[in-house]
Amino acid sequence: MRAIGALTRALTLGVAVVAGLAVAATRAADGPPAGQTEANAPPTAQPPASTVPVTPKDAAPPPSVTIIGASDAHGVLGRDVRSAADEDMGRIVDVIVDRDGHVRAAVIDFGGFLGVGSRKIVVDWNAMRFGKIANKKDSITLELTKAQVAAAPEYKEDTPMVVLGASGSLQPLQAIQ
Structure with missing residues (x-):
């Protein structure tokens, strides 16, 4: 019986607290209490900058969406590379892009x-x-032979690179200063 009485008192207290918060929220939304002006109203805490609602003018436009079928595109990192003669040429471990974001090598x-x-x-x-x-x-x-690739200089990060290309396919990269 005692437990039920304690539970009833706790529940009543909880309902009273929630009701008080609801009344306070309603009053805050309606303005200062009667007889009190905005100028002499007690200071209220400003919400943190991260919780300030974003106005429509600040909202980013919705992103564009493209759907690519699973059989239409694949990642290339880690994929095996073969020669035209079906020789193992290794695996792709990185992709080189220029300053404009175009894939070069x-x-x-x-x-x-x-x-x-x-x-x-x-x-x-x-x-x-x-x-x-x-x-x-x-x-x-x-489109290179194993011998051509074997003769190419090794790539070392943060050094000028020699890009091996198929005959007539390589476009020069402008010097980056």
Whole structure:
């Protein structure tokens, strides 16, 4: 019986607190109490800047949306690259873009065995072909021979890079100062 009495008192107190908050909120929305002007109203706390409502003029326009089918596009990082003769050329480990955001080249982890003795080579994006080739689903083919790639200098980050391209496909990159 005592527990029920305590529960009833706690519930009554909770209802009273909620009712008091509701009345205070209503009064705040209606303005200062009778006889009190805005000038002599007690100071109220301003909401933090992060909770200030965003006006429509500040709202960002809705983003554009494009739907691409799962079979129409794939990521390229980590994908195997083959030569036209179906030789293993390595895996794409990075993509190089110019200052305008255009894709210029791919960095391929070439050679070695199980990651030992491999080196990174930069190949022109236009020297790669994406698509299905004889029993290979969504393969990436490089229009260079294994010997050409093996002779290319190694890519080292933050140094000038030599981009290996298929005959006639490479466009010069303007010097970045």
